[in-house]
Amino acid sequence: MSTEKISRRSYLKWVGAGVAAVAVAGTGYGAYQYLAPKEQVPTTQVVPTTQVVPTTQAARRLTIGVWGGTGEDAIREINEHFVQQYTKGPVSTAIETYGWSSEALEKARASWPKIVMDAWGTTVPAGVWKAMRAELISPLTYDEVPELRNQLAVENVTHDGQIWGVPIELFVEGLQYRKDLVGKKITKFSDLFSDTFKGKKRIYLSLPSWSDGSWLIMAALSRGGDENNIDPGFEATKELAKNGAIGGVFTSQTDASRLFMSGDAWVLGTCGMMSPVREGLSLDLWDILPNREAILEDTKGIGAGSAYVVLKGQNQDLAKDWVNFLATKDMDETWCAPNGTLPTNKDAHAREDAAWAYPTPQDWTKKCHVPGVEYLAQLDAWTDRWNREIIPLIS
Amino acid sequence: MKRSSWQLLLIPGAALVGALLVVPLVMLADMSLHRYVPFAPSIVVGGYTLDSYLIFFNPVEAYLRVLYDTLAISLYSVVLTILLGFSIAHFLARTKHVRMRKLVMSITIASFFTGTLVRVYSWVIMLGQGGVVNTVLYALGFERLRLIGTDTAIILGLIHSSLSLAILVLVGSIRNVDPSVEQAAWTLGADPITTFIRITLPLSMPGILAAFVILYAWDATAFLVPMILGAGTHLFIANLIYDKFMSTTNFPMGSAISVVFILISLLFFSLSSALAKKLGRTTHD
Numbered sequence: 001m002s003t004e005k006i007s008r009r010s011y012l013k014w015v016g017a018g019v020a021a022v023a024v025a026g027t028g029y030g031a032y033q034y035l036a037p038k039e040q041v042p043t044t045q046v047v048p049t050t051q052v053v054p055t056t057q058a059a060r061r062l063t064i065g066v067w068g069g070t071g072e073d074a075i076r077e078i079n080e081h082f083v084q085q086y087t088k089g090p091v092s093t094a095i096e097t098y099g100w101s102s103e104a105l106e107k108a109r110a111s112w113p114k115i116v117m118d119a120w121g122t123t124v125p126a127g128v129w130k131a132m133r134a135e136l137i138s139p140l141t142y143d144e145v146p147e148l149r150n151q152l153a154v155e156n157v158t159h160d161g162q163i164w165g166v167p168i169e170l171f172v173e174g175l176q177y178r179k180d181l182v183g184k185k186i187t188k189f190s191d192l193f194s195d196t197f198k199g200k201k202r203i204y205l206s207l208p209s210w211s212d213g214s215w216l217i218m219a220a221l222s223r224g225g226d227e228n229n230i231d232p233g234f235e236a237t238k239e240l241a242k243n244g245a246i247g248g249v250f251t252s253q254t255d256a257s258r259l260f261m262s263g264d265a266w267v268l269g270t271c272g273m274m275s276p277v278r279e280g281l282s283l284d285l286w287d288i289l290p291n292r293e294a295i296l297e298d299t300k301g302i303g304a305g306s307a308y309v310v311l312k313g314q315n316q317d318l319a320k321d322w323v324n325f326l327a328t329k330d331m332d333e334t335w336c337a338p339n340g341t342l343p344t345n346k347d348a349h350a351r352e353d354a355a356w357a358y359p360t361p362q363d364w365t366k367k368c369h370v371p372g373v374e375y376l377a378q379l380d381a382w383t384d385r386w387n388r389e390i391i392p393l394i395s
Numbered sequence: 396m397k398r399s400s401w402q403l404l405l406i407p408g409a410a411l412v413g414a415l416l417v418v419p420l421v422m423l424a425d426m427s428l429h430r431y432v433p434f435a436p437s438i439v440v441g442g443y444t445l446d447s448y449l450i451f452f453n454p455v456e457a458y459l460r461v462l463y464d465t466l467a468i469s470l471y472s473v474v475l476t477i478l479l480g481f482s483i484a485h486f487l488a489r490t491k492h493v494r495m496r497k498l499v500m501s502i503t504i505a506s507f508f509t510g511t512l513v514r515v516y517s518w519v520i521m522l523g524q525g526g527v528v529n530t531v532l533y534a535l536g537f538e539r540l541r542l543i544g545t546d547t548a549i550i551l552g553l554i555h556s557s558l559s560l561a562i563l564v565l566v567g568s569i570r571n572v573d574p575s576v577e578q579a580a581w582t583l584g585a586d587p588i589t590t591f592i593r594i595t596l597p598l599s600m601p602g603i604l605a606a607f608v609i610l611y612a613w614d615a616t617a618f619l620v621p622m623i624l625g626a627g628t629h630l631f632i633a634n635l636i637y638d639k640f641m642s643t644t645n646f647p648m649g650s651a652i653s654v655v656f657i658l659i660s661l662l663f664f665s666l667s668s669a670l671a672k673k674l675g676r677t678t679h680d
Contacts, residue, residue, distance in 0.1 A: 010401075017404035024408045102641045130644075135436040201541050207627055209642035248544035248626025255623065263524040264543055377433040380643035384450075387457035387630065395628045 059090035062318050065104045065120025068097040069254075070278065070338035078331050082322055091318065096120070099252065100210070101127040108136050108311060115311055118319040121168070124305040125156045126212040128165040129373040137309040139164055144320045147327035152344045152361060156370060157307050165307035166323040168332055169341040172358060172368055173206070173214045173270035174301035176288045181266045186289060188297035189222040192240060192267065201247035201394075202266035203240065204259050209383045210251045214270040214302040216382060217371055222299035227375035230382065234389060241393035248394065260286070270302055277340030277354045290367040291357050301359075303368035305344065420657070427650035434644055447651035458635070458652065462659075465631045468546060468621075469614040472553035476610055477603060479554065480561030481569075485595075487562070488569035507559035515623050518552050519543065522624075544626035552620035557610050564609060568602020569595070600674050608667045612660065632656050 066075040072095060079093040098104045101122035108117060108131075122128055131137045139162040142148050148166060157165040177186055182196060197203055205215045213227065220226055220233030240246050247265065250256040257275030259265035276286050290301045308326060310319040325331060332345040340354030350358065359367040430444045451458045483499065490496050521527050522542035529539040542548055572595055580590040618633040625631075632652060639649030 013401045014404075017401045020408045021404045024411055027411070100641065106641060106644075130434050133434040133436065201544070204626070209638050247541060248628045251622060251627065255626075258519065258523075259543075259626075262526075264541070380431070380433060380639075380645045380648075383638060383643055384456060387461065387635075388455070391457065391628065391630065392460070 059092050060315065060318055061092050061094060062119075062315060062322055063094045063096055063115070063117050064322070065096045065098060065107075065117035067101075067121060068099065071121065071335075072097055074335045074338055078326060078334055081331065082325050085325070086321065088321065102130075105131055105134060105136070109134055112136065115313040115315065117311060118313060118315045119308050119310050119323055121306050121308050122165070123212070124153065124165070124167055124307045125370070125373050126376055128157045128307050128309055129159055129376060131309050132159055132164045136311055137164060138312045138316050138320075140166065140310065140320060140323075144317075145324045145327070147324045147345070150346050151327055152346060153305060156303075156305065159373065165309040166327050167305055167307045167344040168326060169336050169339075170303070170305040170344055170358070170364075171272035171274065171341045172288070172290060172301040173211065173218075173272055173304050174289050174291075175218075175296065176260065176268040176271050176276070176286065178260065178263065178266050178286050180285050181263055186267075186287075187294070189218070189236075189299040192245065192269075193243060197240075197243065197245040197267070199244040200266070201244060202264075203245045203269060204247050204256070204265040204267070205237070205249050205269050206256070206271060207249045207251045208386050209379065211270060212371075212376065213379060213382055214304065214371075216386075217369065217375075218270050218299055218302055221369055226369070227371040230375075230378070234385060237390055238393060241390055246390075246394045272304065272341070274339035274341060277351070277357070278338060288357050290359060292355065292359060292363075295367050300367060300369040303364060303370040306341075423650045424654055426646050427648075427654050429647045431645050431647045447647045448655070450648065451651055451655060457630075461630045461632060461635055462656075464629050465615055468549055468629065468631075469553070469611055469617075471546075472550045472557070472614050473607060473610045475550065476554045476557050476561045476614075477565070477606055480558055480606070481565055481599075481603070483558075484562045484565035485569055487566045489574070503559050503562050507563065511556050511619050514555050515552055515619050518548065518555065518624055522548055522551075543624060544628045546629065548624040549621050549629055552624040553614045553617060556617070556620060557613050560613065561606050561610055564606040565599070565602055568599050568605070571602070572598040601671055604667060604671050604674065608664065611663070615660075 064075055064079065066072050075095060079095070083091055083093060096104075096107075096117045098107065098120075101120070104117065104120040104122060105127070108115075108120070122131060140148065141163070145163075145166055148154055148163060151167050153167045153170060154163060157163055157167055175186060175189070175192075179185070181202070184196065186192075192203060208216055213230070216230055216233035216237065217227045218233075219236040220230050223232035223236055225232035237246075250259060250265075250268070250271075253272075253275060256265075256268050256271050257279065260268055260271075260275065261279055261281065289296045308323045310316050310323060313319075326335065327345060329343075329345045329347045332343040332348045336343045336348070337351055340351045340357070342350045342355075342358045349355070427447055428443050428445065430442055430446060450456055483503070487496055487499055487503075519526070523529070524539055524541075524543075526542075528542060533539055576598070577590050577594055580594050581587075585593070615631075616633055617631055618637065621629055621631040622634055636649050636652050636656075639645045639652065
């Protein structure tokens with residue numbers, strides 16, 4: 001070895017190179033820890049004879065995916081009850097959050113075959129259908145999930161003769177408007193074309209790719225079309241845009257809530273009514289159509305909802321027990337209460353202050369249109385057409 | 396000990412970074428050449444085709460307009476950011492008031508560590524219907540204005556999100572301008588404005604160009620600002636890519652948009668480097 005003194009520059013180079021090497025090694029080790037399958041660590045149980053006896057049953061870990069915010073809080077509470085009440089063995093739970101249900105699907109797809117969520121919440125019918133098409137989820141049977149017999153809207157999660165999810169809530173994507181700002185009652189879709197809104201840019205619409213085209217479908221229904229004949233929907237939207245009535249689009253419930261609560265948006269089309277209930281907005285200030293008493297005279301609201309799907313994986317039996325538990329009356333009410341949505345369990349009740357906003361189950365098909373799923377293959381083309389024909393008119 | 400011995404320790408790091416950069420780009424390019432099958436089980440399906448690129452460059456479609464909007468709005472915001480940032484950076488570089496310099500620098504650095512989402516929502520509070528601006532206007536007897544969902548809101552949001560970065564980049568280049576050169580100009584009778592235009596600005600140009608490149612990359616890849624402050628009225632490329640990947644699972648199209656944007660960015664960077672070299676030679680001549 002040289003007996004020359006090491007210069008400061010040379011010393012710093014060696015230190016830097018060493019740090020980089022350690023960082024790389026640490027990254028590699030961390031990646032290995034993340035990717036490697038985890039072994040179950042056996043627990044031990046102390047029996048009254050003071051002899052420590054290793055049990056053969058380890059605590060199984062269930063990861064539940066959920067939208068952030070109030071959904072996460074509700075699932076935490078539900079998980080606590082599940083862990084306490086589950087009788088088939090020790091279980092622990094974890095939560096994985098996301099913003100859109102599409103994110104959950106892409107997270108699951110990207111990490112496959114590593115399971116990041118054993119069950120996750122998604123939209124009905126589109127989200128369930130997309131997850132089914134991705135071949136990531138397990139079909140459910142009445143034997144595996146007995147609570148399905150007590151749920152509404154199971155037909156909306158049934159595709160190709162199999163049930164692919166457990167519905168947990170219903171809501172209507174309708175026209176939500178500020179009574180105090182609009183200044184008059186809205187009773188039909190064509191009211192949006194009145195002078196009240198011309199030039200004001202106060203109608204905000206849900207982006208087709210985010211809401212699976214619900215606004216376009218509602219607009220199409222008002223002019224004799226539907227999800228399989230969407231041209232009338234685009235024409236109606238273009239007419240509104242040319243009137244100067246459209247202020248922009250929203251791409252999340254948070255965005256919609258902010259626009260509506262602040263008064264930037266006088267009308268949201270289409271949106272579930274969750275945020276004004278959650279924020280406690282006075283009923284003197286807003287309304288949603290259709291609701292329990294009123295309809296939209298020339299169109300229908302879009303019937304929507306959420307469901308939980310179970311990922312194919314080693315924990316799917318446990319996950320099916322969990323979704324069955326979620327679908328019980330008390331847990332379904334726990335899920336729906338924060339946002340005021342309609343529970344799908346036939347014995348459960350919506351929040352008292354929110355029940356007015358929903359058609360009764362008997363009126364559901366009269367006031368709401370539940371689209372099929374075949375149109376979803378056109379969603380990308382609709383999005384391109386929206387960017388081509390609508391955005392330039394509202395920019 | 397050989398001078399290059401220490402460099403051997405960098406090989407694993409360089410290899411990892413290279414793999415993490417190059418391999419995904421190659422996969423992205425490959426994905427862009429496949430046919431789109433709606434909501435297919437696998438990410439990459441369908442045979443090889445140039446369909447995605449043909450759609451992107453079709454003038455009837457909106458993709459070129461979104462690209463133009465992204466580049467144009469980013470250009471406006473970068474120019475304004477540099478104008479604003481240069482003045483603050485010049486103050487920081489030249490002021491003799493130590494306390495004031497430390498205060499402004501602290502605010503700049505603290506602002507830099509504030510997340511983009513917080514900054515965007517601060518503008519929502521400022522510009523919203525019940526926000527500060529409209530409250531003042533209404534109090535003065537004017538009508539409330541619709542400010543969210545406009546170009547102006549997006550540009551303000553972009554300036555806010557990149558101003559701290561601009562200041563930090565520019566302050567270094569201004570400090571590199573020897574103050575004695577400016578003093579020599581004053582001594583020879585030049586007024587402050589002439590000194591600034593003929594001495595300070597040209598000598599700071601390499602730094603300004605570097606700031607321009609960095610800020611343009613920062614603004615052109617913005618996602619939250621156009622989404623929230625623009626209210627979907629002006630899509631940026633990042634919003635389009637996100638939509639394609641997350642909403643409609645059109646991975647080929649999302650990949651094609653990404654590849655085109657990367658190539659445009661590389662072209663832009665090459666031109667900027669060439670210009671920077673030329674400016675460097677001119678400055679030293």
